[in-house]
Amino acid sequence: MKGPLSRSGAATAFGLFAIAVYVFLYLPVITMVVLSFNNSIGIGLPWGGFTTRWYRESLENALARNAFLSSVQLAVVVSLVSSSLGLGVALAFRRAFRGKALMLNALILPLLMPGIVLAVGQITLWNLLGLLPGLWGTALLGHLVYTVPFAFLNIFPRVHRFDPNIEAAAADLGAGPWTVFATILLPRILPGLLASALFCFTLSFDEFTRTLFLIGAENTLPIYFWSIILTDPSPAASAIATLSVLFSLGIVALGLLALSGRRRGRAALAGAQG
């Protein structure tokens, strides 16, 4: 797979540049992980010796645990709802309908709008209606406005690529619309659906700015993390961050394994688009 630019001189130059970028990407995170074992009260140096006490404290911290559980529950619901709604729209987009262009623009707009704008807009609206912000109302809806478009963009190419004649053939042979969907279309687009669900899960699990304005007095893990790094940064913050990173990457790794069982690993990576 050598392109015309793969001459050895150019390849070396590109390779060295890429290595520098990998170092740039990983050095801060690795430093943070190392310092999460620092037996000292500051988040930086000096090195006060190795300890696991920050991890013990974090794992025993009820606030952190509850924030983590809220994050996971919210991300699961966001992931399921976004993928269902995204699938619906993707199916509808296979045919012409009035207002299709408008719908597409409305779907793309939340992606082109700075997160803070829609977050403060939503909280203003809720406030006007006299409703209190919280995890399962404002925060959930705020996440969905952001994740449903991603789900649609992930699922649509797969649905679009699928030959409608195959479904037409099934229908001609007497299969009802549900049977056609469940037995013909769904198995073919399942990897895309799973990739989209995985992606929406991590979008929601990691979401911060929207949540900050919309969650009221409750916590998700990023919100809890934010509160400790603003008020009391200690190696415990680095420990919580490290655990959160491990969880995110673990979920993605599990997802990729599940998908690569279907020889769809690359497609799952592509699900990260956007």
Add this chain to the structure above:
Amino acid sequence: MANLGSLSAEGPKLAAARPRPQAFLGLQLAPTALLLALFMAAPLAVMFGMSFFRATIFGLETTPSLGNYEKLVSDPLYGLLLLKSLRISLTVTVLVLLISYPVAYWLAKMVTRWRTALLLLIFAPYWVNYVIRTYAWMPLLGRTGVVNSVLLATGVIDRPLDMLLFNEFSVQLVMVYVYLPFGIVPIYLSLDRIDDNLLRASADLGASPWASFRQVVLPLSAPGLAGAAMTVFVLAIGAYVTPRLVGGPSGIMYGNLIADQFGASFNWSWGATLSLVLALAALAVIALVARRVPLAKVFLQS
């Protein structure tokens, strides 16, 4: 007779089999349309309405006025902060694209060994929370941070540098770092789609590597490049986390000003006005990019 009946039913049944899912259209579209109408369109409309009210010490003054817009125009502070945020965001976007493209090209077209592992390593930060990735710089750049400690220990400096953190430099550095995966991933995906045979053909026809790049690779990767540019720019212009954590007073951006109106300053109508300005600024820049590469091409690469 039964046989004949089923035969005669054949015609309409066939015709109904294909277009009938029109009936499902409403079901497929309504939830999302409702979601976007109620929680995207309505909030924007509410903010637009709010921007004509002014907050006073007695509460919200409900006689419509252009007061917020007059404040916006008459006090140069707000225009300057918008320009500064635009300048930072454009700088960050250009830097991210300049760093991302060669790496993405290398991964898509040049790497042969350990390709999957290298891909996973470059994709992994994409899945890691950006608050955490911003925070990761604080133990590095702080007064007692790793950079200062190393420089002190090696005798390069004799007192800790304060300029590493809490200024515009640290904001740009960390934003480039945080948004880099959002540049690399879409560019990689668009380069990966380019058929290598096209490159071979262009070389066989006598094109220099540079000519092949300019005339074949670059145009074909334009959707990925535009997608990366839009994503990074929108994230940067609306940034709140990075300037708040590593920016200090001199690194403040428009997003922080907006957030203040909904927090300490408690001036929601002014915050709504500022939010609309930010949204328009972001959309204006997007529109410039979209004139070169249509949005549908960027977002619906199928």
